[in-house]
Amino acid sequence: MTDATNNTNICGLCGSSLTEEHSHEEENLGIQVKYKIIKIRGILADSVAVDDPNDKHPLPARVLAANLGIDATSLLGIQYTCLVSRDPYGTTRSNYHLVED
Numbered sequence: 001m002t003d004a005t006n007n008t009n010i011c012g013l014c015g016s017s018l019t020e021e022h023s024h025e026e027e028n029l030g031i032q033v034k035y036k037i038i039k040i041r042g043i044l045a046d047s048v049a050v051d052d053p054n055d056k057h058p059l060p061a062r063v064l065a066a067n068l069g070i071d072a073t074s075l076l077g078i079q080y081t082c083l084v085s086r087d088p089y090g091t092t093r094s095n096y097h098l099v100e101d
């Protein structure tokens, strides 16, 4: 008999023991941020993070509408969440979801 089963509680990524809170989700996938579309500027839709006025996120309205599954003409004023991950290569936003009031 061995104690091999004890090793199942060790994280395969960092070697720490696995607890309820142990997760690499945040550093791997980023954080969920809620944005509001405040302005349509030509082909661009300007979004600003609801919790951080300095976090601005311009994106082509057509692309944003496609990501949210809505019509580009109904973008203004709506809110959505997306996953924001920052790494040495820059900021990546993905997993867009429309926030229903």
Ligand SMILES: [Zn+2]
Residues within 6 Å of the ligand: 011, 012, 013, 014, 015, 016, 022, 023, 024
């Ligand atoms: Zn770990």
